[in-house]
Amino acid sequence: MSVDFIFMLTKDDQTISDAREYVKEIVSGGVKHIGFKDIGLPINELKLLAQDLRKEGVKVYLEVVSLDAESEKQSAEVAMQLNVDFLLGGTRPEIIAPIVKDHDLKYYPFVGKIEDHPSILTGTITEIADHAQQITSIDGVDGLDLLAYRFTGKDVPLLIHEVCEKSTKPVIVAGSIDSKDRIEVVKTTGASGFTVGTAAFDMKFPSNQTGLSGQIQSILEMSQH
Secondary structure, eight states, X not given: OOOEEEEEOEETTEEOTTGGGGHHHHHHTTXXXXXXXXXXXXXXXXXXXXXXXXXXXXXXXXXXXXXXXHHHHHHHHHHHXXXXXXXXXXXXXXXXXXXXXXXXXXXXXXXXXXXXXXXXXXXXXXXXXXXXXXXXXXXXXXXXXXXXXXXXXXXXXXXXXXXXXXXXXXXXXXXXXXXXXXXXXHHHTTOSEEEEXXXXXXXXXXXXXXXXXXXXXXXXHHHOO
């Protein structure tokens, strides 16, 4: 099956400073889903970045990596101001869902216990899967953001499968996807999409073309059936 490839204008869990310079190249490569994080650029520059993406007609994603409650609420407000299509991440759906549920954006909070920055996912597979079932029952939650390859456990394919089984809504796998093997796991375990940022900028994927365009072509091909 095919899954959505979401290109993140990020490196090391924050938006890159020159993100706007890459927009046209990424879109011309065929990417339909593009995102950025709530840290790395000031709000006025994030607004300009979101405007650039809107003009290109792609789906726009904002991912929250801030860990404290107040920053998370501010990021939700920013997401609505920027009129993004998807708000990813954050760990307090009971607080954020009521704030965003009347907005057109789709809200996909993190599932499981998230710690540190760059973020890691802790707990057992059973605990994380049960959490998926719990939070996808909340009104205003439209899906889940799963940091599968930041999991401190061992069996990532089983983790993704169990979360997708227990979740009543779509699951996006985010973080540290840097190989064809990892994309294949995402495709075969029930997730609806995945994000790549740092790995593309670091040229981790094999490609016949040089530069970022080559990375995009390679990842898009891997994401298809």
